[in-house]
Amino acid sequence: MSRTILVVDDEIRLADVLTVALSDLGYNAIAAENAVEALDILSKEQIDLVLTDLRLPGMDGRQLLNEIRTNYPETPVVMITAFASVRDAVELIKEGAFDYIAKPFEIEDVAATVYRALRLNEVVKDNERLRTELEGRYRFDQLIGTSAPFCRVIEQVTEVCESRATVLLTGESGTGKEVVARSIHFNSPRSKRPFVAVNCAAIPEGLLESELFGHVKGAFTGAINNRPGRFAQADGGTLLLDEIGDMPIAIQAKILRVLQERTFEPVGGTQTQETDVRIVAATHKDLKTAVSQGLFREDLYYRLNVFPIELPSLRNRKEDVPLIAAYFLKQFNESMGKRISGFTPKAQTAMVEYRWPGNIRELQNCVERAVIVAKGTLIDLQNLPRYVFEGHLNADEQNEIPSDIDAELLKQERHFLLKALEESDGIQIKAAQMLGISERSFWHRIKKHDIKIVKKMLN
Numbered sequence: 251m252s253r254t255i256l257v258v259d260d261e262i263r264l265a266d267v268l269t270v271a272l273s274d275l276g277y278n279a280i281a282a283e284n285a286v287e288a289l290d291i292l293s294k295e296q297i298d299l300v301l302t303d304l305r306l307p308g309m310d311g312r313q314l315l316n317e318i319r320t321n322y323p324e325t326p327v328v329m330i331t332a333f334a335s336v337r338d339a340v341e342l343i344k345e346g347a348f349d350y351i352a353k354p355f356e357i358e359d360v361a362a363t364v365y366r367a368l369r370l371n372e373v374v375k376d377n378e379r380l381r382t383e384l385e386g387r388y389r390f391d392q393l394i395g396t397s398a399p400f401c402r403v404i405e406q407v408t409e410v411c412e413s414r415a416t417v418l419l420t421g422e423s424g425t426g427k428e429v430v431a432r433s434i435h436f437n438s439p440r441s442k443r444p445f446v447a448v449n450c451a452a453i454p455e456g457l458l459e460s461e462l463f464g465h466v467k468g469a470f471t472g473a474i475n476n477r478p479g480r481f482a483q484a485d486g487g488t489l490l491l492d493e494i495g496d497m498p499i500a501i502q503a504k505i506l507r508v509l510q511e512r513t514f515e516p517v518g519g520t521q522t523q524e525t526d527v528r529i530v531a532a533t534h535k536d537l538k539t540a541v542s543q544g545l546f547r548e549d550l551y552y553r554l555n556v557f558p559i560e561l562p563s564l565r566n567r568k569e570d571v572p573l574i575a576a577y578f579l580k581q582f583n584e585s586m587g588k589r590i591s592g593f594t595p596k597a598q599t600a601m602v603e604y605r606w607p608g609n610i611r612e613l614q615n616c617v618e619r620a621v622i623v624a625k626g627t628l629i630d631l632q633n634l635p636r637y638v639f640e641g642h643l644n645a646d647e648q649n650e651i652p653s654d655i656d657a658e659l660l661k662q663e664r665h666f667l668l669k670a671l672e673e674s675d676g677i678q679i680k681a682a683q684m685l686g687i688s689e690r691s692f693w694h695r696i697k698k699h700d701i702k703i704v705k706k707m708l709n
Contacts, residue, residue, distance in 0.1 A: 424686025469518025
């Protein structure tokens with residue numbers, strides 16, 4: 251789409267030269283002889299940039315700039331000035347002008363300045379649009395569910411948003427801990443500042459400290475430049491420490507110091523940096539048990555456990571399954587250009603009865619697959635992964651108390667590992683995502699069960 255540029259200059263010949271040159275560059279150029287005429291055009295036309303002389307009869311360029319900044323703040327202004335008035339133009343930049351062009355000038359200089367101004371304005375608008383979309387994505391109405399356990403979660407999120415209290419999110423993998431963390435951030439006074447997430451289980455122990463606190467040049471082999479860490483990146487905002495239960499003890503001590511003193515040092519550095527970061531920690535592990543086993547610091551646990559929120563598993567909020575499935579269906583309809591209106595009663599019943607060991611993440615993957623393979627306007631039973639309607643225990647088996655619960659749990663774990671591998675054609679990363687666990691955790695489990703993986707999954 252052609253951009254419209256308003257040229258404001260009382261020198262008719264210069265205005266004509268500029269409008270013709272800008273038109274040749276592909277812009278839609280409009281000329282005005284004075285500021286009053288320019289403001290009249292701005293009130294009637296969609297102007298993308300104003301190119302104005304500083305010296306104008308009556309209302310001068312400075313006054314015009316102030317009017318534009320007040321009434322059309324998203325419209326960039328470039329000043330044209332005689333060389334002797336460059337100092338004035340620099341002052342105007344401080345007042346909100348994008349840049350200035352000194353007379354005499356080359357058309358190439360005008361073209362380059364105009365392009366930079368329009369490009370920067372486009373980037374700013376894109377960033378604002380993305381921020382608006384992101385904030386909308388994590389408003390309270392995006393926390394889907396009406397069950398009593400989940401309503402309690404929403405109530406707790408509402409209570410803690412306005413504070414700066416540290417939050418500890420617990421619950422099984424795939425229950426939506428990061429979504430809740432983002433909801434807390436985007437509904438808090440810190441919403442205009444960064445939200446930064448770190449998965450403590452996905453980063454090797456030797457790199458985690460640098461990832462969190464940054465490093466200085468020469469701190470270790472490969473540290474060729476100073477690099478800010480996640481605490482610095484999240485300054486003024488929120489830092490999610492996901493899977494904090496997997497954090498090494500040595501790093502836990504450093505996190506404790508940040509929580510107590512709100513200061514840290516980059517790896518290899520000696521200068522202490524202050525940080526204003528709200529910590530939201532998340533884990534699927536039982537931290538109390540980890541503390542008793544010496545795997546997690548007790549003092550850090552109590553520092554993190556200021557405002558605990560436990561997210562229920564999907565099997566404990568079955569009445570929410572149809573609502574969440576409908577939400578994902580709408581998303582995938584839009585992204586794939588499909589018009590699937592819903593689920594058949596049989597498909598919906600199967601999804602409600604299934605236990606969802608991977609929780610919401612597994613349900614999301616299930617709906618995505620169903621949308622891909624569905625041919626009609628409704629998702630039917632055969633569009634769901636087979637394990638959803640064939641892999642769960644029948645009612646009698648569910649009610650029967652096993653004689654050896656550990657053996658039964660191992661049996662079920664092996665069953666779901668095999669099902670996930672079957673559905674993912676043996677791709678471990680995809681299978682781990684379906685089950686809502688890390689790839690490392692998945693690898694350890696298949697080793698424990700001595701499951702062999704070949705090109706086409708065979709046991």
